[in-house]
Amino acid sequence: MEGGNDKSAERFAFLGREFLTWLWFEAERTGGGIDTLSFGRVGVEFGQRLSLETGGNVKEGSTVQADAPSQAEEARTALRTGKKVARARLLLDAGERQYQVNLDAESLTIAGAKLPTMLGPKDASLLDERLRLVDELEAILDEMYVGFVKLRMDEANWGPVREAMRAWVAGGGA
Amino acid sequence: MxxxxxxxxxxxxxxxxxxxxxxxxxxxxxxxxxxxxxxxxxxxxxxxxxxxxxxxxxxxxxxxxxxxxxxxxxxxxxxxxxKIPAGTMKAYVDQEAQKLCKTQNREKLARKELDQLKLEVKKQLRIRSLPxxxxxxxxxxxxxxxxxxxxxxxxxxxxxxxxxxxxxxxxLQAVGLRSVLWLRGMSEGEVDSLSLLEPERFHLIPR
Incomplete structure (x- = not known):
């Protein structure tokens, strides 16, 4: 595992940025949903804050804060100058449950996650429920990431997506 | 958190x-x-x-x-x-040093005396403080x-x-972009083949 191995983590950091950028593209292409095997169609929206960065040793970044940052012209411009999504606030709609989470592309670190409230604060099984919800949130994100990586490794299927993403970045629709 | x-x-x-x-x-x-x-x-x-x-x-x-x-x-x-914050330490040490100078009718303390005073003040403050x-x-x-x-x-x-x-x-191994794939069921061979991938360029304007 790459874990504490910083060089290995750096080597694959681009995959995380490509994943979040693809998620943005895919959410626009499908009208806001990503198909998963275990959770069906998961609604994906980008909320409040979106950070884009170039890769490499000297990173250049742009951060857009808005109600719908992925619609902001600044975010589009950042894409056109070679930046990819480095951190995003994601709003995920998995059927009856809605999650909000800050996801870091380079580490897949989950921060500031808002879990759906189902039980009262004094319910004895609240902790169990929150653990299950964290499990679910993590599983949703992991499943979308694994799906992206499988697509990315399959050149026959990835090729057309790459071209579509290039057209999208250049200013065409998703 | x-x-x-x-x-x-x-x-x-x-x-x-x-x-x-x-x-x-x-x-x-x-x-x-x-x-x-x-x-x-x-x-x-x-x-x-x-x-x-x-x-x-x-x-x-x-x-x-x-x-x-x-x-x-x-x-x-x-x-x-x-840990006693530096600013707090300084204020109490200054106060004690002034008291000492006044009682001994002196202008200032010697370096060694000041160091000793700092140790004493730190001890007292630690006892009065909560971690x-x-x-x-x-x-x-x-x-x-x-x-x-x-x-x-x-x-x-x-x-x-x-x-x-x-x-x-x-x-204990940290889970990241590569290891999560293995944890989520991808084979070691598939995960190893990631090393063949290079970053994509989606933008058309050369930087």
């Missing part, structure tokens, strides 16, 4: 499967690295160790109830810091080996990994 309430932030790790009859062993190991209070009369500025998940002042771990029905080992890392207390939740899913540290601080994570590995005599 916390699992028990509010928003959740955490770092992910993976731990190899535990040995047979691990409950007794783990309870003993947690107890052996339990949290110990800082003695304010000592020079110790920081102390860290394990405490129970629902009681920051209890560090006895019962093998019979160590694992929850859903397979989790829940506990907390307690970190206490008893800053940090509690970090840990949820270790024993059947899957996945462990979550409910903190986003790299400093906390560094201290946690060191203490965890010393406590349980096992390696």
């Amino acid at each position: 916390a699992l028990a309430s509010g928003t959740v932030s955490y770092l992910r790790f993976y731990v190899a499967a535990p040995p047979e009859g691990f409950e007794r062993v783990y309870a003993d190991q947690l107890g052996a690295s339990r949290f110990n209070e800082i003695d304010p009369r000592s020079e110790v500025e920081k102390s860290s160790g394990w405490v129970q998940f629902d009681d920051a002042f209890a560090a006895d771990f019962d093998p019979g109830t160590l694992i929850t029905p859903s397979g989790y080992l829940l506990f907390r890392l307690r970190i206490d810091t008893l 800053k207390l940090q509690l970090i939740e840990i949820a270790w899913n024993i059947p899957t080996g996945e462990l979550r540290l409910f903190s986003a601080s790299k400093t906390v994570a560094g201290g946690f990994v060191e203490l965890f590995e010393k406590t349980f005599q096992t390696q």
Whole structure:
């Protein structure tokens, strides 16, 4: 595992940025949903804050804060100058449950996650429920990431997506 | 930050499967690295160790109830810091130095005297102070080996990994972009073939 191995983590950091950028593209292409095997169609929206960065040793970044940052012209411009999504606030709609989470592309670190409230604060099984919800949130994100990586490794299927993403970045629709 | 309430932030790790009859062993190991209070009369500025998940002042771990029905080992890392802030120290040392100069009818204290005074003031302030207390939740899913540290601080994570590995005599591996694929069922061959990938360029304007 790459874990504490910083060089290995750096080597694959681009995959995380490509994943979040693809998620943005895919959410626009499908009208806001990503198909998963275990959770069906998961609604994906980008909320409040979106950070884009170039890769490499000297990173250049742009951060857009808005109600719908992925619609902001600044975010589009950042894409056109070679930046990819480095951190995003994601709003995920998995059927009856809605999650909000800050996801870091380079580490897949989950921060500031808002879990759906189902039980009262004094319910004895609240902790169990929150653990299950964290499990679910993590599983949703992991499943979308694994799906992206499988697509990315399959050149026959990835090729057309790459071209579509290039057209999208250049200013065409998703 | 916390699992028990509010928003959740955490770092992910993976731990190899535990040995047979691990409950007794783990309870003993947690107890052996339990949290110990800082003695304010000592020079110790920081102390860290394990405490129970629902009681920051209890560090006895019962093998019979160590694992929850859903397979989790829940506990907390307690970190206490008893450090007098530099500004506070200076204000009290200045005050004491002025008092001493006045009673002895002197202009100022010698360097050695000042150093001695600092030690005395620090001792007094430490006895009057309460440590800053940090509690970090840990949820270790024993059947899957996945462990979550409910903190986003790299400093906390560094201290946690060191203490965890010393406590349980096992390696803790951070989960990242590559290892998560393996944890989610991709074969080692597939994961290894990632090394063939190079970053894509989606933009058309050369930088």
